Amino acid sequence: MKDIDIDDFKISSQINIEDLPTSFDLEEKEKKIEKELRNVSEDLADIQNTMYAHGKYAVLFCIQGMDTAGKDSLIREVFKEFNVRGIVAHSFKKPTELELKHDYLWRHIIALPARGKFGIFNRTHYENVLVTRVHPEYLMYENMPNINSLDDVDEAFWNNRFNEINNFEKHIADNGTIIFKFFLNVSKDEQKNRLLRRLNKPSKNWKFSPDDLDERELWDSYQKCYEDALNRTSKSHAPWYNIPADDKPTARYIVAKILYDTLKAYDDIKEPELPDHQKENIDSYKAQLKNES
Template sequence: MNIDVTEFRLREGDEVDLGLWATNVKPLCKSKKAYRKVLEDQVEQLSDQQRMLYASNRHALLVVFQAMDTAGKDGAIRHVMSGVNPQGCQVFSFAHPSARELQHDFLWRTTRDLPERGRIGIFNRSYYEEVLIVRVHSSILQSESIPDLPSNESVWHGRFRSIVDLERHLHANGTRIVKVFLHLSKEEQRKRLLARIDEPDKNWKFSVADIAERKFWDAYMQAYGHALGATSTTDSPWFIVPADDKDNARLIVSQIVLDALEGLKLSYPVVTAARRQELKAIRKQLAK
């Protein structure tokens, strides 16, 4: 199954009202068995593409995940990347900045963890937190010790510009970026939070902080809308993925990543005639 993900891709320049974007769509598979088969096929294709990415050593892929709490970032990463060689893939999660990180510009801490050529890097939350949670909780901005702090709106426009410039630079130097916003409804989040309380094996996932942040839902939706609209570009697009159905979301995310790798038109390095002769000579020695 080849899933058409164009309906989830945000076009450059579009304004975003997340209330108009679906959090659920018709199931892509008729059964759990069919879902597992499609995901298995996608994972196998991803594994093949990742090997060629590593072997060719010319490009890197950065996948950015952003979402509200309980939207399924961890599960999507775990299922979609299950067949990828760990040597060629790194996952980084970004929580509240440390004291050391606050002494640098807002892009510094994530820039250190960008993927090398030949590898896939996954950001579970990212530099976008600096135009999301920091925008919702403006007191955080004061702790960043920014000199000559400009007016509120110009701060975000400046950061959007810095982000777009960074992503344009990375693209020009071989790093392809796909950005996934897992779009969860407030009602579905409520159900998942209750499940974390009611089901013992999910108790460890529950955090009182999630309840506190839920109170700012509308502010987050507005902040996400501004950020997605200002930073989705032709080269580094945002995908707004309906996340109320976890199986659907995982298949869509898997297809997005697969499309990005296939778009690189990867192949294994071509062996020169001289190298082939060298290999033949070595083989003769080993065959003795």
């Protein structure tokens, strides 16, 4: 199977979203790709167990993408080998009444993973510069000071919100959270095919909503907002990765490989050693257990 260089997917300079690939050829059959994904997922689970014992780093896994990009299934397949004690997933949807009584980052802050754990944000704090930018009327529900009408939502407002997001990520990165941000980049044609499959397959009908078609009409607006967000917020401490998502097995494998290759480079993540006085007495502990009546 074709080797991948994770830097080929990392957004490290200004991009035009139309130039980002939505497909990638691993030069292998689907079953082989799925087998390799299982192998990498098992290796990731081993790293996670060590991180859990080590207890000094957390991992924040952020995933964004248009409807049908494959977010849910990717999370399921990449993390299926993990011990549930070390992973917490959150799917952020429409803010609740309680969440709207706080600032927009509050619900994400309280969901951050503790050191030693993986936290998954399925849709993320970036909804606040994506969905609300395409639908600025949603901001009125936040009941913010000095925002009394849509006329008050100017470019300075968005600049400030991007700065707040960047500062939030810098703060948690400085305090031990390893941040991954994945943009599942699906083409408009592939989205159409996936929506049709949802309609054609009765067992998948529940996934479809007429709102999906309304949002599809705003495709160009969303692409423009994604491009701006990727350009403004891909930082060395919190990089964005463009994941070609037209083929789901390929997208899952690339994400898993990026996670693994990045985390295995942390040579300070090790299982803690027993104190010297306990190591010296291991043989006596064994003998005590073996001599139990």
